[in-house]
Amino acid sequence: xxxxxxxxxAFRNLFRRSEVEARLDAxxxxxxDLLTDEKIAAGLAPAEARRRALAESxxxxxxxxxxxxxRAGATLDNLTQDLRYxxxxxxxxxSLTSLAILTLAIGIGANTAIFSFVNAVxxxxxxxxxxxxLVSVWSGLGYSGRAPFSSFELFEVRRRTTQFDxxxxxxxxxxxxxxxxxxxxxxxxDVTSNFLQLLxxxxxxxxxxxxGDDLPNAPNTIILTHGVWARRFGSDPSIIGRSVRYGRxxxxxxGVLPASFRLIFPDDSSIPATVEVFESxxxxxxxxxxxxxxxxxxxRLRNGAIAATAQAEMNRAAVEIxxxxxxxxxxxxxxxxxxxxxxxxxxxxxxxxxxxxxxAFVLLIGCANIANLLMARARQRLRETTIRAALGAxxxxxxxxxxxxxxxxxxxxxxxxxxxxxxxxxxxxxxxxPSFSNFTHVPLDAPVLAFTFxxxxxxxxxxxxxxxxxVRRVDLTRDLKESTxxxxxxxxxxxxxLVSAEVALAFVLxxxxxxxxxxxxxxxxxxxxxxxxxxxxxxxxxxGYAPIHLIQQKLASLPGVESxxxxxxxxxxxxxxxxxxxxxxxxxxxxxxxxxxxxxxxxPGYFAAIGATLLEGRDFTDSDDAQHQHVAIIDDVxxxxxxxxxxxxxxxxxxxxxxxxxxxxxxxxxxxxGVVHHVQYHSLTAIVRxxxxxxxxxxxxxxxxxxxxxxxxAASLAAPVRAIxxxxxxxxxxxxVEPMQLLVDRAHAESRFASLLAxxxxxxxxxxxxxxxxxxxSYSVAQRTAEIGIRMAIGAPRTQVLRMILADGFAWVLPxxxxxxxxxxxxxxxxxxxxxGVAPGNPLNYALxxxxxxxxxxxxxxxxxRRAASIDPLIALRYE
Amino acid sequence: xxxxxxxxxxxxxxxxxxxxIGSAEFHGLGISRxxxxxxxxxxxxxxxxxxxxxxxxxxxxxxxxxxxxxxxxRRARFYRLTKxxxxxxxxxxxxxxxxxLAIASALKAT
Numbered sequence: 001x002x003x004x005x006x007x008x009x010a011f012r013n014l015f016r017r018s019e020v021e022a023r024l025d026a027x028x029x030x031x032x033d034l035l036t037d038e039k040i041a042a043g044l045a046p047a048e049a050r051r052r053a054l055a056e057s058x059x060x061x062x063x064x065x066x067x068x069x070x071r072a073g074a075t076l077d078n079l080t081q082d083l084r085y086x087x088x089x090x091x092x093x094x095s096l097t098s099l100a101i102l103t104l105a106i107g108i109g110a111n112t113a114i115f116s117f118v119n120a121v122x123x124x125x126x127x128x129x130x131x132x133x134l135v136s137v138w139s140g141l142g143y144s145g146r147a148p149f150s151s152f153e154l155f156e157v158r159r160r161t162t163q164f165d166x167x168x169x170x171x172x173x174x175x176x177x178x179x180x181x182x183x184x185x186x187x188x189x190d191v192t193s194n195f196l197q198l199l200x201x202x203x204x205x206x207x208x209x210x211x212g213d214d215l216p217n218a219p220n221t222i223i224l225t226h227g228v229w230a231r232r233f234g235s236d237p238s239i240i241g242r243s244v245r246y247g248r249x250x251x252x253x254x255g256v257l258p259a260s261f262r263l264i265f266p267d268d269s270s271i272p273a274t275v276e277v278f279e280s281x282x283x284x285x286x287x288x289x290x291x292x293x294x295x296x297x298x299x300r301l302r303n304g305a306i307a308a309t310a311q312a313e314m315n316r317a318a319v320e321i322x323x324x325x326x327x328x329x330x331x332x333x334x335x336x337x338x339x340x341x342x343x344x345x346x347x348x349x350x351x352x353x354x355x356x357x358x359x360a361f362v363l364l365i366g367c368a369n370i371a372n373l374l375m376a377r378a379r380q381r382l383r384e385t386t387i388r389a390a391l392g393a394x395x396x397x398x399x400x401x402x403x404x405x406x407x408x409x410x411x412x413x414x415x416x417x418x419x420x421x422x423x424x425x426x427x428x429x430x431x432x433x434p435s436f437s438n439f440t441h442v443p444l445d446a447p448v449l450a451f452t453f454x455x456x457x458x459x460x461x462x463x464x465x466x467x468x469x470x471v472r473r474v475d476l477t478r479d480l481k482e483s484t485x486x487x488x489x490x491x492x493x494x495x496x497x498l499v500s501a502e503v504a505l506a507f508v509l510x511x512x513x514x515x516x517x518x519x520x521x522x523x524x525x526x527x528x529x530x531x532x533x534x535x536x537x538x539x540x541x542x543x544g545y546a547p548i549h550l551i552q553q554k555l556a557s558l559p560g561v562e563s564x565x566x567x568x569x570x571x572x573x574x575x576x577x578x579x580x581x582x583x584x585x586x587x588x589x590x591x592x593x594x595x596x597x598x599x600x601x602x603x604p605g606y607f608a609a610i611g612a613t614l615l616e617g618r619d620f621t622d623s624d625d626a627q628h629q630h631v632a633i634i635d636d637v638x639x640x641x642x643x644x645x646x647x648x649x650x651x652x653x654x655x656x657x658x659x660x661x662x663x664x665x666x667x668x669x670x671x672x673x674g675v676v677h678h679v680q681y682h683s684l685t686a687i688v689r690x691x692x693x694x695x696x697x698x699x700x701x702x703x704x705x706x707x708x709x710x711x712x713x714a715a716s717l718a719a720p721v722r723a724i725x726x727x728x729x730x731x732x733x734x735x736x737v738e739p740m741q742l743l744v745d746r747a748h749a750e751s752r753f754a755s756l757l758a759x760x761x762x763x764x765x766x767x768x769x770x771x772x773x774x775x776x777x778s779y780s781v782a783q784r785t786a787e788i789g790i791r792m793a794i795g796a797p798r799t800q801v802l803r804m805i806l807a808d809g810f811a812w813v814l815p816x817x818x819x820x821x822x823x824x825x826x827x828x829x830x831x832x833x834x835x836x837g838v839a840p841g842n843p844l845n846y847a848l849x850x851x852x853x854x855x856x857x858x859x860x861x862x863x864x865x866r867r868a869a870s871i872d873p874l875i876a877l878r879y880e
Numbered sequence: 881x882x883x884x885x886x887x888x889x890x891x892x893x894x895x896x897x898x899x900x901i902g903s904a905e906f907h908g909l910g911i912s913r914x915x916x917x918x919x920x921x922x923x924x925x926x927x928x929x930x931x932x933x934x935x936x937x938x939x940x941x942x943x944x945x946x947x948x949x950x951x952x953x954r955r956a957r958f959y960r961l962t963k964x965x966x967x968x969x970x971x972x973x974x975x976x977x978x979x980x981l982a983i984a985s986a987l988k989a990t
Contacts, residue, residue, distance in 0.1 A: 009939035024935075027908065027957045030950075031927055034909045037952055057927045070932035072939045 010073030024067055028060050061391065069394075078397070082404040089405055096377065097409070099771075100370045104413025104459065105420050106764060107363035112421030112444075112452045113428065114359045118352055119451070120442040126264060126341050128199045130300060134340035135307065136266070137167065137297040137314070145336065146268060147596075149295045151287040153321060154192070157297075157335065158283070160317035163310040165302050168195035169283065169295030172271050174703035176247035176541055176733055178222060179232040183733030185541050185703065186228075187274050189263070190281040196223065198300055199261070205229075206240040206255035214282035220251040223278040226259040247702075248543060251279070267347045269296045289324060292580055292656060292665055298340060311337045350833045351754060357827070358512065358761045361505045363459065365768045368498040371463035372772060374406065375495065376779050378467035402467045403460075410460025414452055418444070421452065431753050466498075496812045499772050503816025506762070506769040507853050508824045513755070513762040514845040515828070515835055520755040522837035523748060529679035530571060531611030534712050535740035537570055538721060539705045541733045545697055548704055549622070552603055554724045560711050565605035566696070566704040569598070571681045572743040573705070579689055584642045585652040585669070592654075595641050597634070597690045598681055599655070601699035607676055609707040610740070617649050617674030624673075625697035626659035633674040638690035648672045657698040670694070684747050685836040707740070754834060766853075770860040777809050777864040788868050789876025802869040809861030817853060821846075893933050895976055896923065898942065898961060898969040905948075907956035908934065934959060942968045 013020055032053055039049035057063060068074060090097040125131040138146045139153060149157070149169060158167050168191065175188030193209035200208075204226060213221055224233075233239050243252050257278075265271035281295075301310055314335040322333045378385070385398060393401075425442050542548050548566055555564035568578070578599045583592040604620040607613075615636060624631050632653055639648040651672050656665045682688040696704075708717065718737050725734050781788070788801055828840035838845070900906070900914040911934070912925050937943045942965035948958040961969065 005941035006939050023957070024931075026955070028927070028931065030954060030956045031908045031931075033954055034907065034950060034956060037954065038909070063927045063931055066928045067932045067935050071935050 006072045009071070010076075013071050013073045014077060024064055028063050031063075032057060032060060065393075069397075078400075079404070082401050083408065085401065086405040086408045090408065093377065096373055100373060100409050101413045101416060103366040103369055103768065104410065104456070105416035107359075107366035108414055108417035108452060108455055108459065109420030109424060110359040110761065110764075111356075111363055111455055112417055112448060113424035114352070114355045115451045116421065116425050116442050116444060116448045117428070118356055119445075119447050121345055121348055121352060123447070126344065127260065127262060129201050131341060132339075133165075133301045133303070133305075134198065135299050135301060135310070135337045136269075136340050136343045137299055138336050138338070139293065139297075140334035140336065145334065148293045149297050150289075150291045150293040151281070151283050151295065152289045152291055153293070154283050154295055154297060155285060155287055156321050156324065157314070157317050160320060161310070161313050163302055163305040163313050164299040166194045166198055167297060167299040168192045168198050169281070169297045170195055170265075170271060171281070171294045171296065172275055174539070174541070175277065175279075177228070177232060178224070178244045178246040178251060178253070178277060180245055181232065183541070183731055185539055185733045185735040186276045187272055188277045188279060189271070189275040191278050192283050192295070193280045195298075196255075196257070196278065198298060199263070200257060202258075203255040204258040205237060206253070208255055209278075209280040213280045214284055220246065220249055221254045221280065222246060222251045223255040223257060224253060225257050225261065225276050225278075228276045229256045247541065264344050265296065266343050271296055290667065292578075294578075299337075307337060307339065350830075351750075354512070354754075354831060354834060355757060358509060358758065361509050362761050362765050362768070363455070365502045365505050365765050365772070367459050367463050368502045369768055369772045369775070370409070371466045372495055372498050372776055374402075374463060375466040376775070378402070399468045403464050406460040406464030406467075407457065410456040413459075414456030417456070418449075418452055428753075428757075431749075431756075495776055499769075499776055499812040500816035500819060502769040502772045503813050503853065503857065504820035504823055506765040507817055507820025507849065508827055509758075509762040509765045510849045510853065511820075511824045511828060511845065512831055513758040514849050515831055515838055515840060515842065516751075516755040516758045518838040518842070518845065519834065519836045520748075520751045523684050523751045526680070526684045526836075528571065528684055528744060529612055529677055530740075532740035532744045533611075534710050535610060535707060536710065536717065536738065537705050537707050537740055537743075538737040539703060539735050540725060541703050543702075543729075543732075544700060547728045547732065548603065548696070550728050551706070551724055552605075554728070555706065555708055555721070558717065558720055558724075560717070562709045562711055563605050563609040564706060564708045565609040566603045566706045567606050567610075568601040568699070568701045568704060569681065570705045570707070570740075570743060571610070571679050572684070572747045580656050582638070582642070582692060583654050585654075587654075595638070595690075597638050597692045598688075599699070600691055600693045601696050601701050601704075602693050603696055603704075606693070606707060609709045610679075611709070612679055613677040615675045615677055617672070619674060620693075620695045624695040630657070630668055630670040630698055631673045631695065632670040633676060633693040634672055635676050635678045635691045637678045637687060638692060639672075639675050641690060648675055653692070655692060655694065657694055658700065659698050662700055662702050668698075670698075684744075705736070751836070766856060770856055773809055773813065773857055773860040774863060776812075777805065777861055778867070780808065781805060781864045781868045784868070785871060785876045788871050789873040792871065792876075793873040798869040801871075802865050805865035805868045806858070806861050809857065809865070813854070813857040813861070817850065820853075821850075892976075893925065893929065894937060895969070895972040896925070897930075897933060897937065898965060898972065901943070901959055901961055901965075903961070905958045905960045907948075907950060907958050909956075911959065937965070941965075 032050075035053040035057065036046070036049045039052055040046055044052065054060070068077070126134065128134060137149075137157075139149050140147060148171070151169075154167065154169050161167070170189050170191045172187055172189045174185050177184040177186045191209070193211060193213050196203075196208045203223070206223070209221065209223065212218060224239075229235060229239065239253050239256065241252065241254070243250050263271060263273050263275050265273075283295075301307065314337055318333050318335045389395070389398060422444055425444070429442060540548065540551070552564055552566060555561055579596055580599055581593050582595050582597050602620065604622060604624070607619055617633070620631070620633065632655060634642075634648060634653070642648065642653070643651060649672055652669050653672055654667060654669055657668045657670070658664045658666065659668075660666075676693070678687060679691060680687070681691065706721075708721075710717065721737065722734060725732055792798070792801065824846075825841075831840055896915050896919070897911060900911050900918060906914060908927065908930055912927070912930055915923055915925050934943065934945075938945055938959070942962060943959045944962050945957050945959045947955060950956045
């Protein structure tokens with residue numbers, strides 16, 4: 001009952017305020033009158049009685065206020081009052097308000113955007129069933145700890161482990177788009193029959209692969225992604241069980257994946273998210289122990305299994321597999337089990353964490369600025385604050401008022417930040433740095449909204465601390481006596497500490513930016529081992545040697561074409577890679593599994609067309625085929641690994657080729673006829689593996705990329721190329737008609753993205769820090785006008801005044817630089833993984849950033865200092 | 881205000897007001913004087929505490945108030961206990977006696 005009564009009272013208090021107030025007023029007056037009457041009756045004169053009554057009661061307004069503070073709904077009432085007052089304050093100084101909101105919008109918006117990625121990429125579980133039980137399994141041999149499996153090895157590992165529900169493999173290659181219509185090359189995944197079940201609960205239509213698809217005479221079956229099903233088959237539900245054209249064969253569609261299905265694999269697994277069709281690859285007993293390693297393996301731990309137990313079991317399996325006489329027989333075969341989620345984000349994680357740190361710095365600097373602004377304003381408002389205190393506002397109420405204003409600012413800033421953050425997310429997604437390419441879905445969902453709200457709230461509490469502390473020191477008598485302008489001007493330790501902190505944070509950000517920019521420049525200048533200028537490329541799916549040889553000849557005769565050739569894998573392309581072990585004649589078993597190289601199938605003239613350097617020996621010719629002596633060309637890296645200090649020309653090398661047809665691999669000996677300079681196939685910054693080149697007739701591939709070197713300024717060859725391919729074979733799909741430079745640019749994208757974003761962030765940080773120095777110094781000059789006037793009136797030269805103010809500014813900047821230096825010693829080493837060709841402690845970078853911060857701070861301090869030096873003492877003193 | 885005195889008043893002010901009004905009708909100053917009288921001057925309730933308490937207790941439904949004439953013909957707001965107020969007085973009295981008894985026995989313990 002009491003609760004209902006209080007609620008009713010609260011409504012009356014809130015909505016019939018004038019009535020409630022009138023009653024309170026009358027009651028308090030009547031109290032004072034009665035008290036006066038009492039004193040008159042006791043014999044005092046009426047005026048004296050009145051005075052004593054008021055003094056004794058402690059002030060009528062104070063009584064009224066204490067009733068207001070205590071009555072039902074008072075908190076809400078106070079809040080609306082505070083809010084209204086705060087809004088009025090914010091409106092009264094629009095420039096300060098908009099500066100604060102803009103700073104917050106940028107600071108919080110940047111944090112919102114980066115957190116959205118952290119949330120989507122690092123925090124949200126992968127969109128798979130039981131994501132925490134998924135693991136990736138890597139084999140290790142020789143120097144690579146993250147190598148794929150052969151069918152034989154996967155079969156043997158499955159037999160020897162008990163901690164896994166499933167162990168499944170996948171390999172991605174190029175293939176033809178199924179169905180009738182124009183030929184198109186797409187990414188196709190060969191998966192073990194239990195693979196899709198691991199990543200998807202059930203297909204949208206039909207079924208997954210099953211053990212039946214592993215049988216030797218099983219029909220060709222494929223499973224489509226939702227995307228292919230929609231664009232090629234018009235989302236026809238009767239597709240299941242239908243036989244469709246699939247490259248040169250036919251295949252039966254047995255399933256369609258749900259639209260939400262996504263393939264998310266580590267960058268270095270060569271499993272792109274763009275796979276559109278799945279076909280099954282059997283893992284059955286009797287596979288060749290020497291067979292090629294190509295399967296990326298993932299597994300699901302048994303319910304309740306512990307990763308460490310699974311790893312121990314894998315270690316035992318590796319030892320046993322070592323003894324089976326396969327490619328793993330050298331004795332250093334290892335197997336490692338890693339949590340799948342952590343494994344998929346290992347490349348993007350450091351970038352994201354660095355960015356998160358960077359945006360946090362920007363927000364902190366912005367926060368310091370706003371705190372300074374609010375503190376300066378709190379000082380200007382000190383007289384008003386004091387009067388409010390004198391009129392009965394409690395200190396808590398005054399502090400709450402400041403907090404309300406700050407939180408209001410924070411919330412307004414946070415709202416703008418959401419809009420800005422949303423735009424930033426889309427800008428980042430549009431820039432599409434490669435390591436982000438697996439993550440296309442970055443929503444502003446509940447966790448992100450909650451994060452933004454909390455950051456806005458925490459920030460506003462943070463920057464309201466300073467003005468709130470100034471209220472604590474309100475001293476009624478002293479502050480009311482002092483003149484408004486001078487009131488409360490004490491050069492706060494807080495202010496200088498805030499400016500120093502800004503300088504320190506900006507210094508660290510700029511330092512990181514310097515390193516990332518140097519990295520980008522180094523990458524731009526890195527020698528890729530080929531010359532992309534005037535080279536354009538396209539891919540074809542080919543049934544064999546004759547048509548591509550014909551295309552090569554026709555291309556070479558086109559006007560403007562200087563040379564044309566083809567290769568199985570273009571440099572810096574993400575096509576399914578092929579690599580294997582190579583050894584020289586007479587190599588021991590251990591040596592046979594210690595050198596791995598990328599396997600490249602080429603036509604003659606490839607090195608000339610792409611601009612690679614043939615260091616010695618000769619290029620392939622049309623007569624280098626299966627009938628003649630088998631030959632190979634290696635790069636200088638492989639030459640140094642196999643024949644250090646010797647001439648590799650004429651040496652024999654063991655490789656796996658497939659002269660009998662696609663993928664029918666066999667070990668074979670070939671003679672080295674040439675050595676080329678290493679080409680950066682995987683990244684511009686690291687030599688991942690050496691390369692070995694084999695003539696196409698020895699290693700036929702169903703998909704080849706043409707490389708056409710044109711004279712500079714030649715017209716687009718897209719149309720003539722299509723005409724040539726069509727004239728050779730109308731059914732050959734041709735895709736990826738693009739200049740080689742595009743692939744190089746794509747390889748630059750990651751570093752360009754990182755350095756661009758860092759530059760943006762540190763520019764904002766530097767500007768904010770400058771605003772901080774400038775604002776605080778200007779304020780100090782304005783406050784000290786009279787003092788400076790007096791100094792000049794008694795003979796201080798202008799240069800001395802200039803020096804004095806500059807020295808004031810540098811008294812904050814120098815400690816800030818020192819703190820930034822110390823902070824950077826801790827932080828810079830964290831960047832190592834993102835850098836190329838520059839060390840975190842690069843002294844030139846330190847020197848440059850030091851000078852830059854000093855120069856910009858000097859500029860920010862100089863403007864107010866000059867204003868101080870140009871003060872006219874007469875005017876300054878008269879003004880006072 | 882003396883903080884010790886505030887602390888003392890915090891829990892007892894409601895009880896004192898309810899008891900002071902009892903079955904009669906008083907205006908604010910009257911309640912203040914009545915409390916002084918029944919506590920033999922131990923408590924002097926200032927208007928800054930009295931009025932917030934009166935309004936709060938009325939909002940809780942323990943008191944009702946109406947305008948009336950004071951003994952010297954001034955318009956004043958008079959408070960009386962509602963049925964809930966009488967019940968509250970009973971409860972708070974019992975509660976107070978329990979506390980007082982407990983504290984007293986605690987102080988007597990050796």
